[in-house]
Amino acid sequence: xxxxxxxxxxxxxxxxxxxxxxxxxxxxxxxxxxxxxxxxxxxxxxxxxxxxxxxxxxxxxxxxxxxxxxxxxxxxxxxxxxxxxxxxxxxxxxxxxxxxxxxxxx
Amino acid sequence: xxxxxxxxxxxxxxxxxxxxxxxxxxxxxxxxxxxxxxxxxxxxxxxxxxxxxxxxxxxxxxxxxxxxxxxxxxxxxxxxxxxxxxxxxxxxxxxxxxxxxxxxxxxxxxxxxxxxxx
Numbered sequence: 001x002x003x004x005x006x007x008x009x010x011x012x013x014x015x016x017x018x019x020x021x022x023x024x025x026x027x028x029x030x031x032x033x034x035x036x037x038x039x040x041x042x043x044x045x046x047x048x049x050x051x052x053x054x055x056x057x058x059x060x061x062x063x064x065x066x067x068x069x070x071x072x073x074x075x076x077x078x079x080x081x082x083x084x085x086x087x088x089x090x091x092x093x094x095x096x097x098x099x100x101x102x103x104x105x106x
Numbered sequence: 107x108x109x110x111x112x113x114x115x116x117x118x119x120x121x122x123x124x125x126x127x128x129x130x131x132x133x134x135x136x137x138x139x140x141x142x143x144x145x146x147x148x149x150x151x152x153x154x155x156x157x158x159x160x161x162x163x164x165x166x167x168x169x170x171x172x173x174x175x176x177x178x179x180x181x182x183x184x185x186x187x188x189x190x191x192x193x194x195x196x197x198x199x200x201x202x203x204x205x206x207x208x209x210x211x212x213x214x215x216x217x218x219x220x221x222x223x224x
Contacts, residue, residue: 034210036151043201043214044151055212087151091209095167098151 002026004088004099011104019075021086021102028068029092035064035073038101039084047086048073078104108132108213110202115218122192122222128185128202128215136160136180139205142187144198145217152198155187156205170196192222 003026013019023033031051036044046055048064051071061076075082083106088099114126126142142154155166155176164176175188185202199217206212 036211043216044211045214046206046210046212049206049208049210049212055210089151089211095165096153098153100150 001095002029002090002093002097004090004097006086006088006099006102008102009100011102012106013078013104014106015078015080017078019073019078019082019104021073021075021104023066023071023073023088023099025069025071025090025092027093029090031067032090032092033064033066033071034089034091035062036087036089037082037084038087044087075104108204110204110213110215112200112202112215112218115200115220117221117223118192119224120193120222123188123190124192124220126187126189126200126202126218126220130183130185130202130204133204135178135183139209140176140178140185141203141205141211142174142176142185143201143203143211143214144196145201146195146198149198154200157185189220192220194222196220197222 005024007022033051035048038044052064063074065072085101085103087101109131111129118124139158141156157164157176173191177186201217202215203211204213
């Protein structure tokens with residue numbers, strides 16, 4: 001199966017700062033990559049799909065880039081509600097798989 | 107409002123069985139592929155199973171194949187997961203997830219906790 005490796009495991013930042021999260025696939029998944037946000041005690045929420053497209057209702061400060069094996073989620077200016085765990089997920093190769101997550105903390 | 111609500115979780119002994127249900131509302135259930143995704147305590151996300159709109163195609167993760175059975179009832183807007191031969195490593199929150207038309211996990215229920223322990 002396709003392994004997704006996220007880095008860093010933890011990102012310590014302050015509100016207003018820029019966050020850059022990485023996801024690397026063990027083989028090409030083209031642009032079949034999504035990002036999810038999960039807050040403590042809640043279900044994940046779809047942020048980005050197709051590597052670059054924001055899901056409905058997602059603020060413009062969230063952006064995705066990349067293709068093939070290397071992907072990035074950027075949060076341009078962190079808001080207090082953005083501190084959470086972020087997961088990447090691919091569906092370019094069967095079965096669908098998730099990365100292990102990056103925690104964005106204050 | 108699009109909503110998914112899981113039920114049926116609980117404590118079960120190793121080797122036991124449990125049936126999870128998911129009630130869907132706020133959208134035309136029969137128009138969407140559905141998935142189950144799980145998350146062990148303090149761990150990441152793992153896709154478990156999926157079922158197409160008319161149940162024509164069903165898929166399972168290797169870790170659950172032969173033990174878990176997904177099904178749906180479009181007349182009742184419900185998704186189910188029959189779990190048998192449960193193991194400690196099946197302990198997790200199980201999420202019912204709707205797939206977008208291009209098969210992203212676009213709507214999640216709050217999840218139901220399954221604990222397998224003696």
